[in-house]
Amino acid sequence: MEINKKAYEAYVKEVTPVHKRWPSIFRAFLVGGIICTLGQLCTSLFINGGFEKEVASAWTTLILIASSVILTGLNIYPKIVKFGGAGALVPITGFANSVVAPAVEFKSEGQIFGIGCKIFTIAGPVILYGILSSWILGVIAYVLMAFGIL
Amino acid sequence: MQLGKASVKFEEPPVILSMASIVGKKEGEGPLGKMFDMVEQDDMFGADTWEKAESTLQKQTADLAIEKGDIRRKDIRYLFAGDLLGQLIATSFGTVDLEIPLFGLFGACSTMGEALNLGSMAIAGGFADKVMAMASSHFATAEKQFRFPLGYGNQRPYSSSWTVTGCGSVVLGKHKKEGIAAITGITTGRMVDMGIRDSMNMGAAMAPSAFHTIQQNFDDFQVDESYYDKIITGDLGKVGRTILLDFMKNKGHNLESVHTDCGLEIFDSETQDTHAGGSGCGCSASVLCSYILPKVQSGEWKRVLFVPTGALLSTVSFNEGETIPGIAHGVVIEHIGN
Known part of the structure; x- marks a missing residue:
């Protein structure tokens, strides 16, 4: 074509x-x-x-x-x-x-x-990436707190 | 006789001896509602799962076609049938009791075209005196397999279509004087992939294949749109029809008045909320057996080109980022004069 x-x-x-x-x-x-x-x-x-x-x-x-x-x-x-x-x-x-x-x-x-x-075929991704992103944010918060920034 | 690149013209055309169509409640409420042989109000067809419901639908339609034609079941040598489900479970479970040797076909929504192509070749080739061609789809089984669970809330785009709950079945034979209509030729489609990735816009995925098959039919038979009273595609819907007409226009063919689409005929999109139109292999199959064949039989249409269209989509290929190739099979159906 x-x-x-x-x-x-x-x-x-x-x-x-x-x-x-x-x-x-x-x-x-x-x-x-x-x-x-x-x-x-x-x-x-x-x-x-x-x-x-x-x-x-x-x-x-x-x-x-x-x-x-x-x-x-x-x-x-x-x-x-x-x-x-x-x-x-x-x-x-x-x-x-x-x-x-x-x-x-x-x-x-x-x-x-x-x-x-x-x-969980539809909600599964929300749960997985929700937990993953809160874990990442937790690590960031932990690091910032360790350096006294937060 | 082989014609051109992809067509066959039958010197002794196989004929349609009998036809039957059964649909669900929503289809029964559509513009063609009164033309179907049966409208089942219970979408479960008395079964306890959606898949069994579709199998029951096939069994009932096959039985009805046999009964209407006053045909002995054991005289039907082959069954060419298919549906949309993985491993063709609607067909395989639905046709067990028929005890007819089966060719299970998957051509997505083009299955009825594929079944008629193969069935008429089997008859014309002398390999069978009678065969049955059948295809079905069910809204709930298709949604479950290809989209979302029925209870899940989502907004369907305007380009999406509504899978028809329905089944159409025809018995083909050899003797002209017993026939409702004759299959005088076929044009078998090939895969056409224009790179569409949107599974909610199947009309756009399939329109190029319909264009290709119609064009091939014109080339092989050395004809144009004036040769047919109607050119009827399977389930292109509104978007697909627009694209097909544009493509044909670019080739110098005006299909505006000669073209219609089973998906556009079966529902009233304004009042039935079906967006682009109906789809599924039950769409073209049930419209063929309720709307098209009676018009050919009565002579209102002398010759039509029936072109069921299929989008060869799987959830696996879709998730893997693949495109949606299309296929369309042409069947030339003619009025039998005296």
Whole structure:
């Protein structure tokens, strides 16, 4: 074919429709904001109920995760993400969704090779590189503290 | 008779004796909904896993094609069938009970084209009196294998397509007077790789292969677009159609009105949220058996070029940074006059 691969790539980019940027950002902001407001509401209610701040945060996290798990099971969370994009993926509810979805999907392949092996297929990289980067930052902080800079 | 570089013109064209199509609920709600033989409301097809559901779909469709044509199963000498799953598990488990010698085919979404190419050669060559060609796909099995678990939230780009839950099956034979339509020629596609790496834009990955096969068909048969009432690609979708028409235009062929695409016909992208269109080997196979063949049978279309398109993609090659090559197989289907 006379058209080369590079020219084809550029041409394809031209004819492929993409999501509009600003509406997407607005929806992400809206959905992310609602999730965080609900989280804050939980925390405030727990604190008003006499819980310590840390205990209140822990309960809030649990509630958010549980809600996401239930909404995933009911096939509602994917619809929220479809609308809100990163606004629904970045909060802890999105993380919970990424763990539960494979667990549900691969249940048919058994407890070990199905759920056991595949539960972290999406969340695995986040966990691995999350731990790795906090370890690196820990080493940096340790070195800086040893030299009295921090 | 061999024609040109990649085509065959049959002196005694094999005919389609019977056809059947079964689809899922969403496809049943689409523009072609009423044309399918059966719309199954339960996406699990009564099974307990998605893979078994797709196998059941194949079995039911094969049985229906046999029943509709009033054909004895043991008279079908070969089965040419395939699906999208690794090691063709939908086909291998779905066709056990048929007890028909099987050629399992993988041509991604072009499988129905491949099956018709081989099936019609087997008949025309005198190696079988009756054969069956069949292909299936299932939204859930394809998502699970190629994309994400169904419950995982993500935003699909506009260029992505929606895998059809469906299966199409035809029985081919020799006798013209029994036929619904005749397969008068084939043009077998070759791999075409234009370097596309985006697995969410399969239309762009496959359009060059469709262009190549159609062009090859025109060259081999010494014809142009006016020879056909319709040129029907498999699952190029909106983006792929745009590219195909542009490429053909550059070669001096205007396909604007003669071209359509099974992926664009099967869903209403505005109301069904399917973005670029339908895809999967069940897309072209079920549209062939519900929409295309009846029109050829009635004579509304006298001659069509059916070109199922496939993106030869694997999650391994994709993760290893490979491109997505495409393939498209052409089948010339003609009305049988008196």
